[in-house]
Amino acid sequence: MTKRSQTDRDLASRLRLDIVSSAFEPESRLKFAELTKRYEVGIGTLREALTLLLSEGFVTVDAGKGFRVAPVSxxxxxxxxxxxxxxxxxxxxxxxxxxxxxxxxxxxxxxxxxxxxxxxxxxxxxxxxxxxxxxxxxxxxxxxxxxxxxxxxxxxxxxxxxxxxxxxxxxxxxxxxxxxxxxxxxxxxxxxxxxxxxxxxxxxxxxxxxxxxxxxxxxxxxx
Amino acid sequence: MTKRSQTDRDLASRLRLDIVSSAFEPESRLKFAELTKRYEVGIGTLREALTLLLSEGFVTVDAGKGFRVAPVSxxxxxxxxxxxxxxxxxxxxxxxxxxxxxxxxxxxxxxxxxxxxxxxxxxxxxxxxxxxxxxxxxxxxxxxxxxxxxxxxxxxxxxxxxxxxxxxxxxxxxxxxxxxxxxxxxxxxxxxxxxxxxxxxxxxxxxxxxxxxxxxxxxxxxx
DNA sequence: AATAAAGATATTTTCGAAAATAAAGAGGTG
DNA sequence: CACCTCTTTATTTTCGAAAATATCTTTATT
Incomplete structure (x- = not known):
């Protein structure tokens, strides 16, 4: 409802944009090792942003197997x-x-x-x-x-x-x-x-x- | 879309339940110091759960000022x-x-x-x-x-x-x-x-x- | 050759310490 | 006494190391 943490909002937005613009293939894995380098943020911060995108339906998650880009159909x-x-x-x-x-x-x-x-x-x-x-x-x-x-x-x-x-x-x-x-x-x-x-x-x-x-x-x- | 991490899902559910059942007053602050003790989890884990509840509208957040229980009206x-x-x-x-x-x-x-x-x-x-x-x-x-x-x-x-x-x-x-x-x-x-x-x-x-x-x-x- | 077990590697998940930020208090000045 | 500034305290936010888990590789066995 209210405003989200600034850095996080930006990170989620950047990620969302990259997903929307097919920088990541649908259903491809989103590995933390790569993402931390790409966006220059820590794991926790990334995890938070991904959780937000999860609720928006842009990514999926399997317990223990990490996050993936949501498929399109x-x-x-x-x-x-x-x-x-x-x-x-x-x-x-x-x-x-x-x-x-x-x-x-x-x-x-x-x-x-x-x-x-x-x-x-x-x-x-x-x-x-x-x-x-x-x-x-x-x-x-x-x-x-x-x-x-x-x-x-x-x-x-x-x-x-x-x-x-x-x-x-x-x-x-x-x-x-x-x-x-x-x-x-x-x-x-x-x-x-x-x-x-x-x-x-x-x-x-x-x-x-x-x-x-x-x-x-x-x-x-x-x- | 897919299943969320087990512990996290549980934590988010527990938090949601406590908000729904008014264990926390609407609009009251949700401090990490208290929450980590109450739920016996780390800050990062909590943060993730709260991010999920944020997207579901159960909590609000002000950048730098932390999370609050969403108001009711x-x-x-x-x-x-x-x-x-x-x-x-x-x-x-x-x-x-x-x-x-x-x-x-x-x-x-x-x-x-x-x-x-x-x-x-x-x-x-x-x-x-x-x-x-x-x-x-x-x-x-x-x-x-x-x-x-x-x-x-x-x-x-x-x-x-x-x-x-x-x-x-x-x-x-x-x-x-x-x-x-x-x-x-x-x-x-x-x-x-x-x-x-x-x-x-x-x-x-x-x-x-x-x-x-x-x-x-x-x-x-x-x- | 197929299956299983064991070991090695890769990856996610959790956690709490350290940095950054906001809030509260103390002390001084007009 | 109100108002500003500095200091101290409280709290959030970020980060990466360590634990837990999954995946792949190797070796052994039938």
Whole structure:
């Protein structure tokens, strides 16, 4: 609920980022000997960060056999999508009902920052992909920032982070689709600011399902 | 996802139990000096367990100032209830649709074990309250055990555990209500076995809201 | 050659000492 | 007496050595 120790938070974040961006292969072992060198921290600190990632579903652990990177699969993605959609649309509905002027401005600002990157030509856009990830997260967070249920925000956040892994998989497949994404984000922003709950929900759902569809295709073994 | 280290799991469970049962006051500090004595484990081990409880929302942490027991409040309970209901009914619906014979027998068995305790006279029932908590959990888990979404089960589980804290608050207020609970659990079991999704959902929702209502009254400051 | 036992190696897990940080107390100054 | 500064105490956080556990290798046995 409150803030986590600084170094630890950073370590967990760095680890999470490395897992999301496939620096470690799914299901590969995470040995302390290697990790302590890579991140220049002690075993205990690492263990703590891994415990956090365990609860977020990024790693698994077998007693006595250590930690592994959690696997990815099309079926798991399907689970994540369904839950994420439910949580995100719920949070969005609440936010639309209770959001004030400041909430609106946060959305406008976050959307602007996101669209600046999404308008770039593909190469430039790819160069700044990490930044895009961050701004994309901020945009979606801004939409629901007026949601008054801390727990809803929290659970949604877990699923959003999980989706990051699958978004990374489709990273390269989005070449021609940037303009579509740009348009979708704009439409969602407008529907939310117009306080049109059904429309906002509908657009958001389509937006998310579309992205997911590409990841599922990549993950499903071809004949 | 996979199994956590044995000693750690136990430590986290013991700590969780002590928080749920108010052995530690909400918002009170959890000092390592005391905890190492109480649980007879090293600091690192404790830290790991607390990190797990942090992610489950049972403790909070301020960088440099250590861990505290998470607070309880009527508004938080309201959040938890709404989310738990959504997740539990979703999981239940899936389970009813995909559950097989074995799933049914697990439910029958779990319900039987639960009803044996709930049929006891109040004093006997209270003596075995910890056992009741366990059997109650097992019953509810059996209902959704055929749900095929691991993530749904997982998130539901987090919220169920959170509710444990609030169930404890109403523990003493349930004096005359044991027979009602017994009847409710029976009705839910029957609806589920009859594969009547709407009825099962309805009964489950009423059952949960009822329990929650008592906790909310206890938590709302009186004039 | 397959299996088992024993030994050697690799890895995780636990622990408490040392470093870093925050909180409390003591002493001085306007 | 309030307010700042320094010192002391209390507490958290980090770290790596030691214990426990798992894995691999070798050797012996049928």
């Amino acid at each position: 099309a079926t798991e993605l399907a689970e994540i999508i369904e839950l994420y959609l439910e949580l995100e649309t719920r949070a969005l509905e609440q936010a639309i009902k209770t959001g004030d002027d400041e909430w609106e401005s946060t959305i406008v600002a976050a959307h602007h920052r996101l669209s600046l990157i999404e308008s770039l030509p593909w190469e430039k856009r790819m160069e700044r992909h990490e930044e895009w990830v961050e701004r994309h997260r901020e945009f979606h967070e801004s939409l629901i920032s007026a949601c008054n249920s801390q727990w809803l925000v929290r659970l949604r956040s877990i699923m959003f982070n999980q989706l990051d892994r699958y978004r990374f998989i489709t990273k390269l497949a989005t070449a021609g689709r940037d303009q579509i994404k740009l348009a979708e984000h704009l439409e969602i922003k407008n529907a939310v600011l117009a306080r049109d709950v059904p429309k906002a929900k509908y657009l958001l759902e389509a937006h998310i399902r579309d992205t997911a569809q590409h990841a599922i295709q990549k993950l499903t073994p071809k004949p | 009527a508004t938080e309970l309201a959040e938890i209830i709404e989310l738990y209901l959504e997740l539990e009914t979703r999981a239940l619906e899936q389970a009813i649709k995909t559950g097989d014979d074995e799933w049914e027998s697990t439910i029958v068995a779990a319900h039987h074990r639960l009803s044996l305790i709930e049929s006891l006279p109040w004093e006997k029932r209270m003596e075995r309250h910890e056992e009741w908590v366990e059997r109650h959990r097992e019953f509810h888990e059996s209902l959704i055990s055929a749900c095929n979404s691991q993530w749904l089960v997982r998130l539901r589980s987090i919220m169920f555990n959170q509710l444990d804290r609030y169930r404890f608050i109403t523990k003493l207020a349930t004096a005359g209500r044991d027979q009602i609970k017994l009847a409710e659990h029976l009705e839910i079991k029957n609806a589920v076995l009859a594969r009547d999704v709407p009825k099962a959902k309805y009964l489950l929702e009423a059952h949960i809201r009822d329990t929650a209502q008592h906790a909310i009254q206890k938590l709302t400051p009186k004039p």
